[in-house]
Amino acid sequence: MTDHPSEATRPTPGRAFLGLLERDLAALRRNLAEFVLRTAVQPLMFVFVFTYLFPKIGQGFTGAGGASFATILLPGLVAVAAVFSGITAVGMPLAIEFGATREIEDRAMAPAPVWMIAVEKVVYGALHALASALFVFPLVYLVPATPVSVHVANWPLLLVVLLLASAISGALGLTLGTIVKPERIGLMFAVVVLPLTFLGCVYYPWERLAPVRWLQVLVLANPLVYVSEGLRNALTPTLPHMPSWAFLLAMVACLAGLLALGIWRFLARVVT
Amino acid sequence: MEPPAISVQGLVKVYGGPAPVRAVDGIDLDVAPGETFGLLGPNGAGKSTTVGVCTTRVRATAGRVTVAGIDVSADPTRAKAQMGVVTQFNTLDRALTVRQNLYHHCRYFGMARAGARRRADEMLDRFRLEDKAVGMTMLLSGGMAQRLQLARAVAHRPRVLFLDEPTAGLDPQSRLALWEIVDELKAEGVTVLLTTHYMEEADSLCNRVAIVDHGKVLVSGPPAELRRSLGAGTLITLHLADPDGLRPGLEALPGVTKVEPSPEGLRVLAVSADRVVPQIVAAALGHGLSDLAVTEPTLETVFISLTGRDLRD
Numbered sequence: 001m002t003d004h005p006s007e008a009t010r011p012t013p014g015r016a017f018l019g020l021l022e023r024d025l026a027a028l029r030r031n032l033a034e035f036v037l038r039t040a041v042q043p044l045m046f047v048f049v050f051t052y053l054f055p056k057i058g059q060g061f062t063g064a065g066g067a068s069f070a071t072i073l074l075p076g077l078v079a080v081a082a083v084f085s086g087i088t089a090v091g092m093p094l095a096i097e098f099g100a101t102r103e104i105e106d107r108a109m110a111p112a113p114v115w116m117i118a119v120e121k122v123v124y125g126a127l128h129a130l131a132s133a134l135f136v137f138p139l140v141y142l143v144p145a146t147p148v149s150v151h152v153a154n155w156p157l158l159l160v161v162l163l164l165a166s167a168i169s170g171a172l173g174l175t176l177g178t179i180v181k182p183e184r185i186g187l188m189f190a191v192v193v194l195p196l197t198f199l200g201c202v203y204y205p206w207e208r209l210a211p212v213r214w215l216q217v218l219v220l221a222n223p224l225v226y227v228s229e230g231l232r233n234a235l236t237p238t239l240p241h242m243p244s245w246a247f248l249l250a251m252v253a254c255l256a257g258l259l260a261l262g263i264w265r266f267l268a269r270v271v272t
Numbered sequence: 273m274e275p276p277a278i279s280v281q282g283l284v285k286v287y288g289g290p291a292p293v294r295a296v297d298g299i300d301l302d303v304a305p306g307e308t309f310g311l312l313g314p315n316g317a318g319k320s321t322t323v324g325v326c327t328t329r330v331r332a333t334a335g336r337v338t339v340a341g342i343d344v345s346a347d348p349t350r351a352k353a354q355m356g357v358v359t360q361f362n363t364l365d366r367a368l369t370v371r372q373n374l375y376h377h378c379r380y381f382g383m384a385r386a387g388a389r390r391r392a393d394e395m396l397d398r399f400r401l402e403d404k405a406v407g408m409t410m411l412l413s414g415g416m417a418q419r420l421q422l423a424r425a426v427a428h429r430p431r432v433l434f435l436d437e438p439t440a441g442l443d444p445q446s447r448l449a450l451w452e453i454v455d456e457l458k459a460e461g462v463t464v465l466l467t468t469h470y471m472e473e474a475d476s477l478c479n480r481v482a483i484v485d486h487g488k489v490l491v492s493g494p495p496a497e498l499r500r501s502l503g504a505g506t507l508i509t510l511h512l513a514d515p516d517g518l519r520p521g522l523e524a525l526p527g528v529t530k531v532e533p534s535p536e537g538l539r540v541l542a543v544s545a546d547r548v549v550p551q552i553v554a555a556a557l558g559h560g561l562s563d564l565a566v567t568e569p570t571l572e573t574v575f576i577s578l579t580g581r582d583l584r585d
Contacts, residue, residue: 007387009378009428011353019379026376027367093367106363106424108329110380111353272287272330 016112051144070144075231076202086169089128094177125170161230174262200224207240277463283335297487310478319467356425360437381428415446504541512537513560
């Protein structure tokens, strides 16, 4: 066996963290086509039918204050792409690594504290979410037949909203991945992802729910609402939207809550 | 004297819940650097839990464990850097190829990119996995998957290697191939702690073994010494239709050290096979003797004589 100086191991938690991140990105690179299809098809079909086909066949919606439905949808669909990308990128693989393959037993042996291994998953989920959002944006901007009015008045706000949304996505993936059994993933999409999407202020601004007051209050428990509203504020400020302080505060609270729950569950499952 | 590579002192693990289970009930072990130590015992004896505590995956209820001198509960991160682990399940990274499994493992342990690539190729060559390098791990046979797990576990040159039931479920040929590799690692001075319920495995690989049952060490020492402790050089297994009443007669024979019931009929431990076998046969004929096997005692015999049970019970 030849020993070479470059083969020296210098284990540190930081290197283990970056090594794990490099591994996740390598696995993503192997499945790039899958990433593209998974991310693109749903929003593409949505904007194609509702904002291209409907206007063409004269079966249109008119959005709030005369804004086109396409304008309302744009921040909403970007929010959906970002928030749920964490479930596919982190949640589903993690559920399988914990429940079926027990691969986590190997990942947990990387020379880093276990909480840091959990945080790595959140960071990877966040990068994945950011990529998904940036990837979906041109689709929902270019496909509609009716004009989409995007106007970024406050770039720092957009950046903060995107970063918080991405982190929430990763933390949501970690939490669900440590709670849901692999055989229940299909069910999770039906009972978690679908209701969150339809009641996530994706297809309508939150303010317009006022006539259905109980629903307007109920949806405040849904983190997606704040991401949709935040992006609406940052990208399409002509539409009604929540005040910045409200969604920023709520996003930070969602992130903190999901991170705490996800890391706690991760620790409990890795070290028995 | 060199400090032990693994030290387990007063280890207790109770799994909580409505019906608490005392999986480990006061285990003490010291494994010297370079030694191959086996934990031998039936399923549920507490072997895997002990390895779980050593490898930072299971929190001890009481006791202290150090690996390479590092307290595993006080400083698990530094302890993990010193160890390689092969679990009884296939925990290979299914999203990556065989080579990537080795490469990324080296990266977790802080190896530079070029070094990790070189080391991965070196391990592929040494563990005869080059042909499979670009394939996904799902395509590997059981024996090859286990070889890759072992390659991965030693790729970062750990000082201590933990093998938890490394050959469970493998065909005999793959098992022998794996033993050969473990022998090579021993020769390189790696400290190995392995658990097994195959007595031949403990016997042929380990410098010392501890026989474990119900979370306690029953006896420990070099395999040959444990076998000698029976005070018998021969094990005679009698297949009997009707063993009732035969035992006292056999126990009275000169040279017989112990007689105990077995699934086949009776098991007789004797100082040697000379002279005593004809006498046993003569005594057993009236009890429906259909077959008789004369073997050397094994670690399993030691286990049986200590617990009255088979390892596979």
